[in-house]
Amino acid sequence: MAVKALPEDGELVAMTLRGNPESFATLVERYDRAVYHLAYRTLHDVEEARDATQEAFFKAFRSLRTFKTGAKFSTWIFAIAYHACCDRLNRRKHYVSDEMPDRADSGPGPEQQAIALDEASRLRCAIDALPEKYRTVITLFHLQGKQYEEIATVLGLPMGTVKTHLFRAKEQLRRLLSGMEVTES
Amino acid sequence: MKMDDSELERAIFALPLEEPPTGLRSSILLATAYRPAPVFSLWDLAALGASGAIAIWLVALLVLGGGSLFVHTLGLIGSFASRFFSNATTLAWLAAGGATAIWLSLFTAPQPAGLLSYRSRRRAGR
Numbered sequence: 001m002a003v004k005a006l007p008e009d010g011e012l013v014a015m016t017l018r019g020n021p022e023s024f025a026t027l028v029e030r031y032d033r034a035v036y037h038l039a040y041r042t043l044h045d046v047e048e049a050r051d052a053t054q055e056a057f058f059k060a061f062r063s064l065r066t067f068k069t070g071a072k073f074s075t076w077i078f079a080i081a082y083h084a085c086c087d088r089l090n091r092r093k094h095y096v097s098d099e100m101p102d103r104a105d106s107g108p109g110p111e112q113q114a115i116a117l118d119e120a121s122r123l124r125c126a127i128d129a130l131p132e133k134y135r136t137v138i139t140l141f142h143l144q145g146k147q148y149e150e151i152a153t154v155l156g157l158p159m160g161t162v163k164t165h166l167f168r169a170k171e172q173l174r175r176l177l178s179g180m181e182v183t184e185s
Numbered sequence: 186m187k188m189d190d191s192e193l194e195r196a197i198f199a200l201p202l203e204e205p206p207t208g209l210r211s212s213i214l215l216a217t218a219y220r221p222a223p224v225f226s227l228w229d230l231a232a233l234g235a236s237g238a239i240a241i242w243l244v245a246l247l248v249l250g251g252g253s254l255f256v257h258t259l260g261l262i263g264s265f266a267s268r269f270f271s272n273a274t275t276l277a278w279l280a281a282g283g284a285t286a287i288w289l290s291l292f293t294a295p296q297p298a299g300l301l302s303y304r305s306r307r308r309a310g311r
Contacts, residue, residue: 021218028213036205050206054213061217123196142197174188 009073016064024064028057031074034143035081041127041139042085052088056081072150078140079154089132126176134169141166 007015007023009030015023035056040049059080060067067076127138140151148166152159188196225233246255269275 016218024218025214028210028218032210032213033202033205036209037202040203046206049203050209053205053209054216057213058216119196120200123200138197142200145198170190170193174193177188177193 010069010071013064013067013073014069016061024061027073027077031077032057034074035077038078038081038139038143039085042082042132042136043088044128048088052081052084055084059084074144075150075153078143079156082136082154122177123173126173129176130169130172134165134172137162137165138169138173 007026009027012023012027016027032053036049036053039052039056040046043049043052056077060077067073127135130138136155137151140154144150144154148159148162151166152162155162157165243255246258250257
């Protein structure tokens with residue numbers, strides 16, 4: 001018995017534009033968790049992440065006609081969500097001060113909390129301790145894998161910059177994680 | 186112990202996604218795909234507004250000038266319309282425009298799917 005293949009994202013977009021709203025519901029089911037993850041990891045606030053996720057899907061739904069055939073829906077929705085998060089960060093006036101440092105925060109913070117936590121929690125704490133630009137790149141790397149071009153599109157940065165940020169982010173993560181192990185022992 | 190690149194990547198990919206708050210999906214769906222259709226479309230509102238404005242104008246004519254002003258204004262409008270439509274040149278231009286529109290609609294090139302569906306949705310909504 002042949003198994004019916006699930007429709008591709010592009011197909012679902014086309015079906016929504018043809019007047020089938022259930023297709024957009026499928027897209028929401030596919031990506032709401034990932035978009036929320038990106039929003040939460042960027043904003044660190046449940047309510048704001050929730051609002052940013054909602055805003056991203058609402059904007060995507062309203063401007064679905066501008067979605068280019070052949071483009072990746074995930075990249076598109078992540079880009080919309082990322083911009084919604086940046087707007088919120090700008091409004092909070094924390095964005096500039098968060099963006100400035102090129103090194104991980106050194107004060108007591110997430111690293112300290114990581115003691116005696118399992119590996120995943122320690123990694124999450126280490127990611128939280130990264131500067132904003134590295135944290136976002138790592139979050140998108142987590143969501144999109146090694147699709148550097150897609151990450152660059154979401155962030156609106158050249159691919160070389162994304163690769164550099166990712167390299168430095170991993171370096172800092174390794175340093176933070178080994179520091180945590182030392183503290184633990 | 187220091188993680189190598191592949192170990193770190195494996196650990197990153199193994200991280201679970203954040204759990205979204207309850208009701209997030211339903212609130213997104215209610216704001217997008219399952220949003221209740223508005224009672225009046227933009228065209229309905231425009232038609233209602235125009236009809237309302239004409240009605241108010243006619244009532245104002247009746248109230249301010251009595252029946253004579255009302256009849257006089259209607260007569261003016263009627264004479265203008267009859268002059269407009271009895272002019273052979275005007276009628277010829279109208280016919281030429283209509284025929285061209287019909288002819289063009291027969292030879293229109295295929296439109297992008299998005300635009301087509303938007304138009305058909307608007308037509309269906311009317």
